[in-house]
Amino acid sequence: MPSKHLFISISSSVIAVCAVALAVVLWVTMPQAGGSTPGAAPEQTGGAEHAGFPPATVRTGVARVEHVRKRVSVIGRLRELRRATVAAEVEGKVLKVPVEEGDRVVGGKTVLAEIDGVWVKQDLKRADANVAAAQATLDQSKLDLQYLDELNRQQSAKPKEVQDMRAQVASDEANLSAAIAERDRVQREVERLVVLAPFDGAVTMKETEVGQWVQPGDDIVEVITLGDLDAIADVPEKMIDHIKVGDVAVVLVDPLGIKVQGKVVTINPNGRNSARTFPVMIRLDDQGGRLKPGMSVTISLPVGEPGDFLTVPEDAVLYSLEDVSVWVSTPAAEGSPMPSAAQVPVKVLFNEQGRVAVEPVSASDSHVLVDGAVVVTEGAERLMPGQPLIDVDKPQGPPAQESAGSADASQAAEGA
Numbered sequence: 001m002p003s004k005h006l007f008i009s010i011s012s013s014v015i016a017v018c019a020v021a022l023a024v025v026l027w028v029t030m031p032q033a034g035g036s037t038p039g040a041a042p043e044q045t046g047g048a049e050h051a052g053f054p055p056a057t058v059r060t061g062v063a064r065v066e067h068v069r070k071r072v073s074v075i076g077r078l079r080e081l082r083r084a085t086v087a088a089e090v091e092g093k094v095l096k097v098p099v100e101e102g103d104r105v106v107g108g109k110t111v112l113a114e115i116d117g118v119w120v121k122q123d124l125k126r127a128d129a130n131v132a133a134a135q136a137t138l139d140q141s142k143l144d145l146q147y148l149d150e151l152n153r154q155q156s157a158k159p160k161e162v163q164d165m166r167a168q169v170a171s172d173e174a175n176l177s178a179a180i181a182e183r184d185r186v187q188r189e190v191e192r193l194v195v196l197a198p199f200d201g202a203v204t205m206k207e208t209e210v211g212q213w214v215q216p217g218d219d220i221v222e223v224i225t226l227g228d229l230d231a232i233a234d235v236p237e238k239m240i241d242h243i244k245v246g247d248v249a250v251v252l253v254d255p256l257g258i259k260v261q262g263k264v265v266t267i268n269p270n271g272r273n274s275a276r277t278f279p280v281m282i283r284l285d286d287q288g289g290r291l292k293p294g295m296s297v298t299i300s301l302p303v304g305e306p307g308d309f310l311t312v313p314e315d316a317v318l319y320s321l322e323d324v325s326v327w328v329s330t331p332a333a334e335g336s337p338m339p340s341a342a343q344v345p346v347k348v349l350f351n352e353q354g355r356v357a358v359e360p361v362s363a364s365d366s367h368v369l370v371d372g373a374v375v376v377t378e379g380a381e382r383l384m385p386g387q388p389l390i391d392v393d394k395p396q397g398p399p400a401q402e403s404a405g406s407a408d409a410s411q412a413a414e415g416a
Helices: 002-029 118-153 159-191 404-415
Strands: 056-062 064-080 083-087 092-096 111-115 194-196 201-206 219-224 229-236 248-253 258-267 277-284 296-313 317-319 324-330 340-352 355-360 374-378 389-391
Touching (some): 064 355, 248 277, 296 340, 296 374
Antiparallel strands (some): 064 229, 064 296, 083 219, 111 194, 229 277, 248 258, 248 296, 340 355
């Protein structure tokens, strides 16, 4: 029995010790009223929305209200100003084709092809001989007429003979004119044995090769102009009356990702019945050869009267599968040294020369995205609402202030 009581006593002592130890642990880890947990770090400043988000480094721009014309975007393509398929004008064997596809050509100087002229040159010799023969016949007829006129004055020739000879002279003159015309025609054929470029440009297609026999009208090469070109857009009929010749259009060249400006030069009144659109032509510079015919473009055309629209830089508009939004850098809250990010879903209205006209989807966001608001243009894709922002283009922290002593010293100096 004594051993049993001893065991119970020891067990009670162990339980008591454990209870005391647990109480000490709880007292240490629990915050005390009016104080902080011993050994804990000081509380972090800032609102609950900042918790867990480190500051994000961004670049920013400014939203502003601008007086601009509304624009509409249409899909189009680039087209050369002139395209010509140069054809043979004489029959013969092709002796030379000294150009290849892509070669630059000069109008009236660059040789595109040379055709064998052996038969044409023979025809020219024959035509020259016919002219000489017709000239000789005419000369003889004129001498005969002169002789008969003299006999007629002496009343030794019949009037009928004189009239017939005059008719013969007229006929010989006509024959000479025909022979000269034929010789000139053959001479032009000889000149056309060498095919020249019709205008400055480049060869886009080669239709014949050396040794091929060509007939008049057979294709030799295709040439297009270089330099200026046109962007062709099919504008819907409901918008065509708002566009005028001379309007400035912004053209995004899709494969190059660059934007260029051009002017509307033609509005074709012959619309496409099936699509109910009208072709509009915008004249562009080829940007040193970077722009090429056939490239796809997105054309921003002005429509309607000018109005006031809220615009942001293009890079400030963030597109996603769910929505389109603009991130705004809101002013720093009290107790926070940094501005914070606010996401504003927007509706894109139109593009305007590097900026985008937008309006907030929700009326509650109209006081956030306003004229003069700072918007994020780089780094927005990784932001979270309420996340602190560091603008690399702007100095951080409050502006430096002079100490009270320095200020007093300055005032004293000014007074002195």
